[in-house]
Amino acid sequence: MSESISITDNRTGQTVEIPIDNGGIDAKAWGSLLPGIWFTDPSFGATAGAVSSITDLDGGAGILRYRGYPIEQVAPSLSFLQVCYLLISGEIPTDQELAAFKAEISAEAPIHENFHKRILEGFRDDAHAMGVLISAIAALSTFFPEGKNIDDPEVRRTQMLRLIAKMPTLAASAYRKSIGAPYVQPDPELDYTSNFLTMMFCNPDGSYDVDPVLRDAMDLLFVLHADHEQNCSTTAARVVGSSHADPYVTVASAASALYGPRHGGANEAVLRMLEDIGSFDQVDDFIKSVKAGEGRLMGFGHRVYKNFDPRAVIVKETAHQVFEVTGKNPLLDIALKLEEVALADDYFVSRSLYPNVDFYSGLIYQSMGFPVEMFTVLFAIGRTPGWLTHWDEMLQQESRIARPRQIYTGPAARDVPGFTAG
Ligand code: CMC
Secondary structure, three states, rough: OOOOOEEEOOOOOOEEEEEEEEEEEEEHHHHHHHOOOOOOOOOOOOOOOOOOOEEEEEOOEEEEEOOOOHHHHHHHHHHHHHHHHHHHOOOOHHHHHHHHHHHHHHHHOOOOOOHHHHHHHHHHOOHHHHHHHHHHHHHHHHOOHHHHHHOHHHHHHHHHHHHHHHHHHHHHHHHOOOOOOOOOOOOOOOHHHHHHHHHHHHHOOOOOOOOHHHHHHHHHHHHHHOOOOOOOOHHHHHHHHOOOOOOHHHHHHHHHHHHHHOOOOOHHHHHHHOOOOOHHHHHHHHHHHHHHHOOOOOOOOOOOOOOOHHHHHHHHHHHHHHHHHHHOOOOOHHHHHHHHHHHHOOHHHOOOOOOOOOHHHHHHHHOOOHHHHHHHHHHHHHHHHHHHHHHHHHHHHOOOOEEEEEEOOOOOOOOOOOOOOO
C-alpha cells in the first residue's frame, strides 16, 4: 500500500496524490489542485506548523522526549542547565562542555544598573510580575542591538545564552521591585537555580541559605517546563521570529502568549481557583458549576495529552517532597479531592480531561514562598530555552514569513455613502 493520500476535487474530477512524509502531507500540493480554497484550522489543531527535531510528544501515549530522551529519565538525571545545553546543541554536555556552558551563563547573568533604574523603576509597585517581565525582555532588545544579526549562528548563540542567563535576574528583580526590596545581582559562585532563589529571597545583607530539596524541586520544575514542541507560546515565537524580528522581542511575544490563563497563566489561575473554593466541602458544588458551564477546572485538560500529562505525574511526586520541608500546603486537600472527583466523573472522563502540569505546580511554588503573580514567571524561565531553540531551528531551515490565509465572511464590496469617483 502506498504511503500517500489522494484528494479529489469533485467539481472537476481532478485528483492529486500527496505522499505522506513523516506523518504529514504537504499543504502546497493541495494548494496546487485547488487554488483559492484554504484549510480552515484557526487553532492549528490539524496543522503541523513546523518540522522539528527538538521535542517528541505523543499525547495519546503520554510520551514527552527532549532530543529523544524520555522526560521520566531526564527529570531525575539532568539539571536545568544540562537540559538547556541538550535542547540547544542536541546532545547532553560532557563535564567539560557543561563547565564551559555554566561559565558562559554566569558571565551573562547580571543586568545593567541602568536597566534597574530606568526600566524597572518605571513600573508601579503593584505591577503584575508577568507584565514587568515581558516588557523587560523586550527592552533588552535596545540594550543588545547586535541581536538583530540573526543570520550569524554565533550571534544567535550568544543571545540565546544571554536570555537564558538573564531571565532569573529579571524575574527576581521584578519581584524585589514589587516588595520594595533592593535589587540583587547574581553570584557567579552559585549554580543557576540557587542563584535565582538567592536573588529572590535573600536578606538585605545578601545572606540566604538555599535548601537543597527546594532548589532541586525548583530546578526540576524548570526542566519539566523547558520545551513542549509547538505550544501556543512557542508558536508565537516561531511566527514572530519568521518576520526576522530580533530574539528579545521574539521571546517577549512568546512570554506574552504564555501569560494567558489557558496556557502558562493556568498555574496562577489554579491557585486562585483553589483559594476561591476555600474548603474541602465546597468541591462537589464547584465541580457542578464547572459542568454547568460556569467556568473551567483550571489545571485540567490539554490540547494534546488525552490520557495523562507525564509532567503532571512528576510534579505531583515533587509536591510531596517539597511539603516534607515546607509543611503541607493547606490547599493540597482541596486539590486532591478535586482530582479524585473529576477523574470519577463522566463529564471529565468523556472529554479526556486530566490534571496537566499546572495543577500541582502552583501549590509547590506557593509553599516555597513565591507570590501567585510570580508563578507564570517561573514557567517563563523554564520555557526560555525551548522558545529559543525553536527560533534558532526555524532560522536554520528554509523558512518563509508566517502568513496564513483567511475565509472572508464580511460584507461584499459596497460604496461609501456620498463617495463620487474622480
Ligand atoms: N474544565 C472544564 N471543561 C473543560 C476544560 C476544563 N479545564 N478543558 C476543556 N473542557 C471542555 C470544553 O468545555 C469542551 O467541552 P464541550 O465539548 O462540551 O464543548 C471540551 O472539554 C473540549 O475543550 P476545548 O476547549 O476544545 O479543548 P482545547 O484542546 O481547545 O483546550 C485547554 C485545551 C488546555 C486550553 C483547556 O483544556 C483548558 O482551558 N484548560 C484549563 C486551562 C489550563 O489548565 N491550561 C494549562 C494547559 S497545560 C500548560 C501549558 O502547556 O500551557
